[in-house]
Amino acid sequence: MPRLHALAALLAAALVLPLAAAEPDATPAPRTTQQVLDASGPSDWRTPDPDRTLYMDLEAGRVVIELAPAFAPEHVANILVLAREGFWDGTSVYRSHDNFVVQFGDADADDPAKARPFGNAKTQLPAEFERSAQGLAFHTLPDRDGWAPEVGFADGFPAGREGADGQAWMAHCYGALGAGRNLEADSSIGAELYVVTGQSPRQLDRNITLVGRVIRGMDLLAAIPRGPEPMGIYEKPAQRTPIRAITLAATLPEAQRERIEVLRTDTATFDAFVESRRNRRDAFYKRPSGHVDLCNIAIPTRTPDEGED
Incomplete structure (x- = not known):
């Protein structure tokens, strides 16, 4: 009889174990x-803060742009002046480089007889390729990056940095808004702007001042017909995409601002x-x-x- 009791106990244990193992994963x-x-x-x-949000109105619709004063304060300040004074109203997207960028502004900027005046905007700014990472709230991604020791998001923008005590900079991701320049590092003032519409050209990081990014309307910019090789600059003015206006959101009544x-x-x-x-x-x-x-x-x-x- 003791042996029967022992066998019954073993069978009971064997029946319990599968039930325990079958419990759902918590x-x-x-x-x-x-x-x-x-x-x-x-x-x-x-x-988005209306004091740093631009509306770019095309015939096809509206592009909404958020500016990045935390990374390029002097360029953003100049862009706000240009927008308030209507600098881009009636200009055009005059370049669409396949798998790269669209660029807009005054297509006659290099012709002194036709170039638009800058009004109260500054005509000389320092290059703002990067800034100190100190004091910048940086939300780091878990993965490595080939272009920066650390990458993540700061002030809502994709960015890289060299650690908390090093330099930080915005990244040339799809939709990034940059200030076109000549060979000189300090030759941009924010009047000629471009938006990345192709594969992210991260080699431009820390070489051009980035001033913001498009947060709505990239489909409108990406659909603009490509210009001819090698630079995508249209040969004829009729090929350009007209810009009706670029307006600072804060200058519009609240009821007329984009709900986003x-x-x-x-x-x-x-x-x-x-x-x-x-x-x-x-x-x-x-x-x-x-x-x-x-x-x-x-x-x-x-x-x-x-x-x-």
Whole structure:
């Protein structure tokens, strides 16, 4: 009889073990990008400051640009003067370089007889390729980058830095807004601007002053017909894309401003968003990559009360 009791005890234990092993994993399932955004709260989003937001009106629609005074304060200040005084009204996109940039401003700037006056804007500025990383809140990405010791987001812009005590700079990601210059480092004033419309030309980082980025309307710029080789500059004025106006949002009544929110880049929700891009887990992806490039993280925008764009 004792042996029977012992055997019964062993059988009971054997029955319990599989049940314990079959308990569901307490670790929550990874979320997709859409699930992360759907679960976001109001505090995860921000409204762009109208005092540093430009509206570029084309015949095809409006492009919304957010300026970056934390990285290029003197250029941004000059751009605000130019916008307030209507410098770009009636100008054009006169260059569209395939897989590179579109450029806009005064196509006759090199002709003293035709060039537009700069009004109260400054005609000489220092190069603002980089700034001290000290005092700049920097949200670092987990992955390595071939163009900078550290990459992440600062003030809502993709950026690189040489550690917390080194230099920091904006990155030439898709949609970045830069100030065109000549050979001299300090030859830009923000009157001639370009937007990256192709593969991110990161070799330009720390070589040109970046002043902001497009947060809505990249589809309008990307659809502009390409100009001829080698530079994409149109040969005939009729080929250019007219710019009706470039307006500072703060100069318009609030009811006429664009309703737009941008996902903040300094929150746990943004970290989850980055992870969802690093390891895609929707039905299409069979093998998560475990890595994401800085410029592959497109910061989401949405219209308030109407969900994600």
